[in-house]
Structures are given as C-alpha cells and as structure tokens.
Amino acid sequence: MVDHVQSLARGLAVIRAFSATTPALTLSEVARETGLTRATARRFLLTLVELGYMRSDGRLFTLTPRVLELGYAYLSGLSLPEVAAPHLERLAAEVHESTSVAVLDGEDVVYVARVATARIMRVTISIGTRFPAYCTSMGRVLLAALPPPALDHYLSQADLRPLTSRTLTSPTALRTELDQVRTHGWSMVDQELEEGLRSLAVRIRNRSGATVAALNVSTHASRTTLQYVRRELLPLLQATAARIEADLSAQTRT
C-alpha cells in the first residue's frame, strides 16, 4: 500500500520537476529537485521513458506531449472551458486585453481557459497555471463564494504573503474586502499579485446559482485607469459572464 502510494507520488513529482525554466534536466538535477536519490530518480525517469511520457538523449530528459493526455482527461470532462472559449475570444477582441476563466483548487486559482492578447506578466500563464487566491481578482470572487465555515477555515490558516507592496496580508482586511466582493459580485485587484498588473473579475454561476468559476480581464496599470476598468470593462465582463452562464444552463448535463 505505502509502496504504491509512494511510487505514484514520486513518479508524479518527477514529472512536475520539469517546468518552463527547466524543460530539460539531467538525472542529477531531477534527483536534486525531487529530493530522491540518484538511483531512485533514475528508475522513475526510465519508467517514464518506457511509458512514453519522457524522452532522453542519454544525458538530458524532456517530457513528451503524451503528458498532455493526463490533463486533457480533466479539461475534456469539464464543459466549462469549451463553453467559455468563444465568449472569451469575443471579449478579448472587444477589450483588447487578455481574458481568463479559473476555478478554485484548495488555496489556489487554476486557469482552465484563457485568451491572451499580449504578455503583461513576467510569468507566462497557460491552462493549469496556479496563483494564490487571496491576491488575485478571480481568487477573491471564488473565496467570497465559499460557504462561511470554509472561508473561516481558509482565513484562519492561509499564508497571506506580500507579493508586492500593495498585497493585502491581514486576514481581517481580506475578510472585509471579500464581503465587498460578495455584495457587488465583482473584484478588482490593483497590483497585489505583480507590479503593473491590474485585474477585474466576476463570478460565473451554474443553473442553481452556485459560483463555479471566475472570469477576468487583466490590464496593464500604465495603460488603464481604475475608473476605466470599472466603467468600461465591468459591463462587458458581466455581459460575457451572463452569456457563459446561459450556455452552461442550456447544456444537457449527464
């Protein structure tokens, strides 16, 4: 039992050792990154090569596109990204800014759909990217929709680290902000995740009114005023969320 658990956990950790900054790793680097011994890391790397998830030129290991199948199973089972895609395209074309849809997973928001128009963040965002919920507009929309006991638990133990000089790091201040977000149905976050990044998010609800995801537009702080974001972008964002909600409700779910 422990062996199965451990083997699977270690194999998945080996996959996750590879990233944008480290797409090709040597055996020693994988060992260092995962905390495994060289012998163990080698066994997992060779297993992943054998299963078709990894390639090696003898020295460097890289992932193959087969790993996409693992995430694809999740994405394709979720109707949301598919339903949202054309609406995101339209919104991005209207506002000339990047738009995304994310869901909450533990303390993070995870991107499940995105149309990028320009790269305004240091970090590249794609499907599967995670950010801490407390300092992102989509995260706050999703946290605000949590049942009170779940939110209390989150606030009691979340690690609210300052990522810029503007990040809200007090649980009390965050709770007050989330109350506002819940009342208004939207969240604006101004440079709390990254300097220069301003983001506005609204909720996406299912047929029964439960918030299932968040939709946002992110802009560069130097390009837009807070007033422009609220007056011009908010109505377009709300209209887009309403269209996505209508399509979600119209779907026959099995």
Added chain:
Amino acid sequence: MVDHVQSLARGLAVIRAFSATTPALTLSEVARETGLTRATARRFLLTLVELGYMRSDGRLFTLTPRVLELGYAYLSGLSLPEVAAPHLERLAAEVHESTSVAVLDGEDVVYVARVATARIMRVTISIGTRFPAYCTSMGRVLLAALPPPALDHYLSQADLRPLTSRTLTSPTALRTELDQVRTHGWSMVDQELEEGLRSLAVRIRNRSGATVAALNVSTHASRTTLQYVRRELLPLLQATAARIEADLSAQTRT
C-alpha cells in the same frame, strides 16, 4: 523495480480512465476501464485523492484541476505554443476558421496550441488531443518531414484504418501523397478523418530548417471549395508559418 514501474503505470492509467464522456467514475468503472482488480483500483484512486489529483463524494471519483500541472510542465517548457499563440489568433480572425499547431508523437499528431472559432467536429479538440497522423493534414506534413528510415518504419507497420470512405489506407498511396506534401510544403486532407471536415496544413521549421511542428486551418467542406482553400487560405497559412518561424528563430534559446 518492476513494482515502481507498475505502480506508476497503473496510477497514470487510472488518471487516463477519465475522459470527456466519462468525467466521473465509480470504483467498479475504473476497475473495468483499467483492467485492475477492484482492490488495486481502489488503492490507486485513494492515493490520487490523497495527492490532490482526484476528488470523491464517496461513490463517484472525478479529477481535480491539479492534473493540469502535469501537462503544464510540458507545455510551459515548450516555447512553441507561446510563440504561436498571437499568430494563431490573427490567422483565425482573418479566415474565420479554427487554427491549430501540432507536433508528432509516435504515430499521432498532438495539439499543442489552438484557436477555435466554431465547432465543426464531432470530437472536441483541445490541447493534448491526439489523432492518427496518416489521415490528418498536420500529420502528413510531419510524416513527410521524417528521415527516410523512420518513414519506412512507419509505413511498414502503421495501422491505416479507414475513418471515412475517403481515407487513404494503402501504404503505397500514402507514400506517394507524402512525396507530394514534401515537394509542395503543404498538405490538404479532404474528409479523410471525419465527413465534412477539410483541413490544410503547412510545416513550421526551426532556425536550422528542421520541421518541428505543423500549422493548420480546418474548414467545413460545405462552406468552402477545394479551390478556395488552396488559393485563399494557403497564402495566409504560409505567411503565418513564416511569422512563427521568424519569432522562433529570434528567441534566445538556452
């Protein structure tokens, strides 16, 4: 050793048991789908729940967004999707059709970037979707670029099944077609993968001239003529590939 290999392989098979048509599975269904015993399937499901890759309501299991991290490690390590994205957006807007970039993985093409404008296929395509290379335009562009021994090996053992009445299923005919594709630098496939689906693809080369991916536009056969595809779409596709190639070459690769 065998144990590690087997545990990891089985764990990944459990993840892959979930799909668009089966996003939520019971223990028995997972066991049936993977060929594992109920006891073994249960162990892996609980391990995946423990690792945060799966959720359960007691009866039904579903994947969590954490599985996206596994594919994300591959995508984010690859500069191609990121470089191609704005060019795909522009092409899709110009031609009002879906455009995609795929790479070859064994006998399949795997989508690594896509902008969808309308849904013309029965199967939903997203990042990670695979199709057999022999009957797709991107697949033929990529097969045509294989070194001769690799292509010979492919043709000697590929399973060229007819997916529509038009699918080319003779290795000799396919080889002749691939010679044409290599000469012209593009491939048009007319309803060989799916009735009603017509697709045109060109190659994307790296700085040293090696074909690293394919770019396509897919259209509905009832909406476009073969002549329109070749005269109007091909030049736009070639211009887009050239822009992607220029951006790829301009990148400082480490």
